[in-house]
Amino acid sequence: MASKGGGQERLDHIVTLIAETMETQVCSVYLRRDERTLELCATEGLKAEAVHQTRLRVGQGLVGQVADRGLPLNTANAPKTPGFRYMPETGEEVFSSFLGVPIQRLGESLGVLVVQSSEERAFSEDEVHGLEIIAMVIAEMAELGTFVGDGPMAMAAPHRFPFFVRGVVGQEGVTEGTVVLHEPQILVANPVADDPEAERRRLHTALHQLRGEVDRLMAADGVERGSEALEVLETYAMFARDKGWIARIETGIDNGLAAEVAVEKEQSATRTRMAKMTDAYLRDRLHDLDDLSNRLLRLLAGEAKTAQAELPKNAVLVARNIGPAELLDYGKKLSGVVLEEGSVGSHAVIVARALAIPLVLQAAKITRQALNGDTILVDGDEGLCHLRPEETVRNAFHEKVAMRAEAQHAYAALRDQPALATCGRRVTLMMNAGLMADLPSLVGSGAEGVGLYRTELQFLIRSTVPRRRAQAELYGRVMDAAKGQRVVFRTLDIGSDKVLPYLKPQDEPNPAMGWRAIRLGLDRRGVMRMQVQSLMRGANGRPLSVMFPMVAQFDEFRAARQIVLDEYAREQDLGHTVPESLEIGAMLETPSLAFAPDAFFELTDFLSIGGNDLKQFFFAADRENERVRRRYDTLNVSYLTFLGQIADRTATHGTPVSFCGEDAGRPVEAMALAAMGINTLSMRPASIGPVKHLIRRVSIEEARRVIDEARCSGAQSVRPAVMAWLADQGITV
Known part of the structure; x- marks a missing residue:
């Protein structure tokens, strides 16, 4: 050989x-x-x-x-x-x-x-x-x-020819960059070894280093005794010392394989078993063993994990999957991210959106095809990736980048202009945030405040519960960065796909409809009270707006609201500075809340429609499931009619209402939402320019007429009628 x-x-x-x-x-x-x-x-x-x-x-x-x-x-x-x-x-x-x-x-x-x-x-x-x-x-x-x-x-040589993959949009944007593999592939120049004893010594030296790494992780300050994280690391340590795993690798070496190839042989067998495993717990344990193999391979090859300081210009991170803390470690040094796995609601997507990094998910085989240093084109708008692209593909991509840059220049000119339609209707555009890195966008995007600040990200990226003082300091810095503009803080929205590393996961058949958000907060009132106290202390005498996620019933909101009022009174009794004013609102993410008693709409200070969750519950279509999530249109007549009913009901009671979610950041959908009576929209910062650009060129009242005619015609969606109306006016979106 x-x-x-x-x-x-x-x-x-x-x-x-x-x-x-x-x-x-x-x-x-x-x-x-x-x-x-x-x-x-x-x-x-x-x-x-x-x-x-x-x-x-x-x-x-x-x-x-x-x-x-x-x-x-x-x-x-x-x-x-x-x-x-x-x-x-x-x-x-x-x-x-x-x-x-x-x-x-x-x-x-x-x-x-x-x-x-x-x-x-x-x-x-x-x-x-x-x-x-x-x-x-x-x-x-x-x-x-x-x-x-x-x-x-003359077969296709690996890693030399262009590779194209269509994935799923995680975060819009386009970029051309250089591949940085989160877990670099180890290519072994000589897979056969002449000296098995020398290979055994190399293996055991690397295993000793591997065990030292795992022991250091277990001894870290953030890992508490008895915690879930420690249990995971203890399992990890057991695998690193597993005699059967090591013996199978040694057998490969005895048969003449280089140590790296022997490890890869066992790793391939593990991945084959993973592909056939239906039990989630066992599959996770096999993932642990797969990760250990990657660490061992890097140690054998003498390759350290790519350090942030060594990232090339316009680095595009390519990985099977990645956690929010790891992605934050790379931070804004990345120009794009491509994941082989992942879902649209994952923590990595939330962080990528906060950092405004183009992200493509579920890009099949990308980690096998890519090598460090490869050129890659990432089209987050369409969910496409071109690895080692041909010149014609690269030229077409450059044209798209140039067009986007020209459009962004036009949007920047509108930054200080209001979203004022030609009919005189004014739409308030706010931004979503969840990290301090988001806040500089508040001024540059032209947003009129933060319509949703996701407080759970601070909890997701840590291995222990953030202490009250740390939370208060963060909330204070957020309000400082907002420079007097309104910030709406959403209390912890955890559970479902947002599992805290230190909170024991619940074995639920349908976690999206299970123990999460306000339900968890009302059952763990100590956590909710601590967060409310932190918010009030962070406000430090400034106006405070708080809202609760996933409210399904009036009694849930009433109980949570009372906790806030009790903590406000307690802070006063302790002589602490209390907020100048206090707004307590709710997110409408379940259809049931739209039919709550009138008393709910009279009691809540404001209402925010959580479009992402509301749409999946309205259509009974999981937004994590690619087979069904694209089948249901925001401009569906039933859904728009439902949103119009919510807007009418809040108007009757004088309850301010806004819409928050991905649809608010899509220009045509945003115009339709405003036409249905929702005049405040909250979206990612990059969407504010395109939405404002469209609203300033149309009549909202005329858009409502077009929508109503389409609704009366028996059409399932008003989109064809709306797009035809825009085209008649010479407006392309």
Whole structure:
């Protein structure tokens, strides 16, 4: 395998040696030609003319099953094995026994290595294991492009050709940058080692360093005894000392593998098991083992994790997934983020939006395709990524960037102008925030205040509950940065997808509709009281606006409101400075609250419609589920009518109402919301310019007429009518 020669020559030599050593009539190597196709690339024993002619789909035949499942298939009678597919051009009908093992790297199948014999026999465990070792080395060589050559072997070389993937929009924006892998791939130049003892010593030196890292994590100040975080780290430490895990790696080394390849072989097996695991707890534990393998590989290769100081200009972070604290560590030094996993409501998305970093989620196979230093184009508007792009793609992308820059220049000119429609209706545009990094955008975006400050982010990025003083100092700095403009603080919205690292997660079948937000706060009143006290002390005599998330019933709001009033009275009794004025509001995120008694609308000081949650509950469509979330339109007649009813009811009682969520930041949707009577909108800072630009060019009253006509026509959505009306006026959005 280490000998010189072309790709075809090496493969031919490999299959001949294996067939001779294992005393089988056949040895064949099938490699992936593309995502779903396997090609016979070398054989000893089958018809030579079938090489590079025989192809089959992944999952087709016994070879395809091995590639699809990522597991060996060992049978004494192949023709009678379910799934067998006869390939007449190969002449394999005379061979009965079959052993196929996947050629895989990090859980991804690159091909299949097969041996066959005419006599019926099941191959021994030792033979299966030996063939797996060889397959692992072939995988490493394939990853390095060893088998790519001229003629029939002109297959796609890994990490050299353009790669395109369509993911999910996490945060809008476009950027061109340089790939920085959160977990860099380790490419091993020589997968075979001549000195197993030396490799064992390297392994145990790295394991000693790994255990030291884990012990330091456990001893950190933020990890409290008896906490959930400590339990996770203790499991981590057990894995790092697991004799079975280490023994399997050592077996690979004893069979001639370099230490890195032996670790990767075990890691591939772990990832294969993860893909088939249905139990969430066990899957998480296997993820822990996968993460340990990554750490061990970096130590073996002598590669430290990319330090922030070493980030290249216009760095684009590429990762399978990432937590909010880790993303904040990189901070604004990133120009974009691409994740292989993740969801639109995840903590990383919230942080990326706060940092105004373009983000694409669920970009399949991006971590396998990308290498540090690759050029990448990230289109957060469409959820697209171009890795190592062709010149024509790059030129088209540059044109889009130039158009966006021109539009942003036009929006900046409107910064100090009001969102005043041609009919004289004025719409108040506010911004959402959750980090101190958001606040500089308050002035630059032209926002008229903060309509939603997410207080939970301070809790999510820490390993322990922030103390009262730390909370009060943060809230005080937020109000300082607002320079007198209104800031609406939302109390803790935790639970569902926002699980605090120090709060034991609840085993709930549907957490989005479970123990979360105000429900959790009313059950854990000590946490709510501490936060309310912190908010009042942070206000330090200034006006304070507080609202409660996920209110479903009047009694919930009344109980939470009373806690605030009690803490206000307590602060007065203690002689502390109390807010100059106090507004207590609620978020309408469940349809039930729209039908609350009149007393609710009279008691609450203001109401904020939480559009993200309200829409998913209204349509019974999980916004984390890509199969259904895009099927339901904000301009659906039923939904708009419902929002109009809320606006009418709040107007009757004189209750100020606003709309907060992604839809508020989309110009056409924002115009429609204003037309339905919601005159205050809160959105991410970057959306204020585009929304203001449209509102200042249209008549809100005329938009309402167009919407009402479409509603009366029996249409399911008013969008076609609204877009046609805008087009008639020469307005493109």
